Amino acid sequence: MTGVETSTPQKRSTNVEPVIRTRGLTKHYGSLTAVDNLDLAVYPGEIFGLLGQNGAGKTTTILMLLGLTEPTSGEARVMGLDPAREPRLVKRRVGYLPDAVGFYGGLTGRQNLRYTARLNGLRGEGAEGAIQDVLVQVGLDDRADDLVETYSRGMRQRLGIADALVKSPDVLILDEPTTAIDPLGVAEILDLLRTLVHERGLAILLSSHLLTQVQSVCDRIGIFAAGRLVGQGTVDELAATFGDGSATLEVGLELVDDAQVARASEVLGGLAGVESVVPPTDGQGAWRLIVRPAAAEAGVRQEVLVAAVEHGLHLTTLRPIVPSLDDIYRSAILRRAA
Ligand SMILES: Nc1ncnc2c1ncn2[C@@H]1O[C@H](COP(=O)(O)OP(=O)(O)OP(=O)(O)O)[C@@H](O)[C@H]1O
Ligand SMILES: [Mg+2]
DSSP states (O other): OOSHHHHOGGGSOTTOOOSEEEEEEEEEETTEEEEEEEEEEEOTTOEEEEEEOTTSSHHHHHHHHTTSSOOSEEEEEETTBOTTTOHHHHHHHEEEEOSSOOOOTTSBHHHHHHHHHHHTTOOHHHHHHHHHHHHHHTTOGGGTTSBGGGOOHHHHHHHHHHHHHTTOOSEEEEESTTTTSOHHHHHHHHHHHHHHHHHHOOEEEEEESOHHHHHHHOSEEEEEETTEEEEEEOHHHHHHHHSOSOEEEEEEEEOOSHHHHHHHHHHHHTSTTEEEEEOOTTSSSOEEEEESSGGGHHHHHHHHHHHHHHTTOEEEEEEEEOOOHHHHHHHHHHHHHO
């Protein structure tokens, strides 16, 4: 995972103000509570992922942050501004990719971006340069002068990201930014988001139901279920909260005969803290050590190194397996429901 070192709240300097902050933010639609008492803080230089199933309240939260729908109670601040009172000022500072992007189909991609640039006070050569830059960044420069009505869904989504970026915002809010984009394109877009955060110190809030993407790009994650934030933190922190208390080590060994395989199994299984040993399924891949408690993992790693040397086992890899966000998510939702 990337960026964890810069994102843990303990390491963040105390005088950095969050760019997005909500307190008790709540939205009712009739008897339905779409967002329930949400406390959220997103800081400059981080990507925060709102993760939740359909109907969890992600879009409603985003709409309140942009002043596009009014909270029933509680408050939101974006760059210190109240979006319910000053939606225009907020929109000037925040690049927003809606869940359904709308463009003028009869205009080209570039013309649509010009329109957005003009709305944000950008004109002339400055605007043309900025537009070309973002078109290249999202990988759309070769189709920029085609009509948007000829674009695929993924191209529209890329144009949506370009549109959010063209005014050089301080904050990006992206509602499901990659749902229509193909896997290679997703990797490019996620790289772009990382670069923006690193180079410009931007803050990004993105919503998604795609666990692996959130895991690969977000510094911190908020798990949303039925309008409530049921867990918040880095993947490691969430794993500690919602995991089953074990850690997994991957151990690659080059073993020449059955005797060595048996020896490896015995040696690994005998290490203190190792609860069980899962041999490679095809005889080729890595071994997996289930370590309990999870905190013993670093110690077990040292023991594996020592044991390999002692027993003449040729070690090829040794690394902890990052818990799957999938598992964390399931357990967070289940615990919430229990
Ligand atoms: N305008 C509306 N009127 C009534 N109910 C609404 C409205 N907008 C959203 N809701 C309800 O609020 C809840 C949260 O919806 P929201 O769109 O915020 O979810 P989401 O997490 O963005 O879901 P998805 O992953 O499907 O985009 C849902 O139960 C939805 O039906
Ligand atoms: Mg949504």
